[in-house]
Amino acid sequence: MKSIISLLPLLTLTLATPTPINEQDCPSCTANIARYDDLTFNEGSYNPIPPHYYGLSYINFQVDQYDGFIPPTSGNQWAMAFGGSGNITVPDSPPRTVFNLHSFSYACVSGVPQPECAISIWGWKSNGQIITREITFPRLDPGHPIEDFKMNSTTFPREWRNLKSVGFSIARKDNDGDIYGGLALDDVKYTIKNKCPCPE
Ligand SMILES: *[C@@H]1O[C@H](CO)[C@@H](O)[C@H](O)[C@H]1NC(C)=O
Numbered sequence: 170m171k172s173i174i175s176l177l178p179l180l181t182l183t184l185a186t187p188t189p190i191n192e193q194d195c196p197s198c199t200a201n202i203a204r205y206d207d208l209t210f211n212e213g214s215y216n217p218i219p220p221h222y223y224g225l226s227y228i229n230f231q232v233d234q235y236d237g238f239i240p241p242t243s244g245n246q247w248a249m250a251f252g253g254s255g256n257i258t259v260p261d262s263p264p265r266t267v268f269n270l271h272s273f274s275y276a277c278v279s280g281v282p283q284p285e286c287a288i289s290i291w292g293w294k295s296n297g298q299i300i301t302r303e304i305t306f307p308r309l310d311p312g313h314p315i316e317d318f319k320m321n322s323t324t325f326p327r328e329w330r331n332l333k334s335v336g337f338s339i340a341r342k343d344n345d346g347d348i349y350g351g352l353a354l355d356d357v358k359y360t361i362k363n364k365c366p367c368p369e
């Protein structure tokens with residue numbers, strides 16, 4: 170017999186929703202900020218981001234460390250897709266897990282000079298819907314002190330909820346050509362949840 174204390178959260182949930190929810194199927198929502206600073210980086214090696222890192226898995230992104238060009242927003246590491254395209258995905262297990270994307274810092278990293286960079290973002294939602302968005306990273310010209318080069322950041326509207334996967338790809342903004350660079354992300358803020366109601 171459970172104590173009344175441990176039953177209290179379950180009772181609250183049951184009151185808030187019409188059908189009773191099995192507590193095991195309904196873990197709490199977890200807000201995360203992935204900063205990548207706690208991951209091991211070995212210079213000259215392949216540095217994959219381990220599966221289920223704060224609840225998400227990365228395809229084509231690696232841990233990468235500050236090399237004196239554009240500084241990561243927090244700490245000295247960020248996630249880098251060296252070819253400019255990659256995915257961030259909820260693992261298949263536990264089932265029915267999705268995430269809400271809130272914000273991140275980003276940079277296209279090719280060198281100086283580099284052209285204006287268009288970053289295409291796809292969101293694959295749990296209901297099968299695919300949403301898209303394009304953001305840009307400004308062109309970088311020579312003749313600037315290194316401190317002028319910074320990551321930019323963006324926030325995502327409500328539409329970017331209940332996602333299974335988010336995909337990225339970069340290109341020159343002016344002619345859609347190859348930018349010959351990578352896409353860096355840092356301080357990726359999101360909430361992992363399953364089909365249970367979560368606070369916004
Ligand atoms: C990213 O995920 C989507 C949806 O699952 C898939 O169609 C696409 O091929 C993936 N891209 C990569 C680079 O894995």
Ligand SMILES: *[C@@H]1O[C@H](CO)[C@@H](O)[C@H](O)[C@H]1NC(C)=O
Nearest residue numbers: 307309317318319320321322
């Ligand atoms: C965006 O990045 C550019 C290039 O590094 C920088 O000059 C600019 O200040 C950044 N903008 C913001 C709002 O951080």
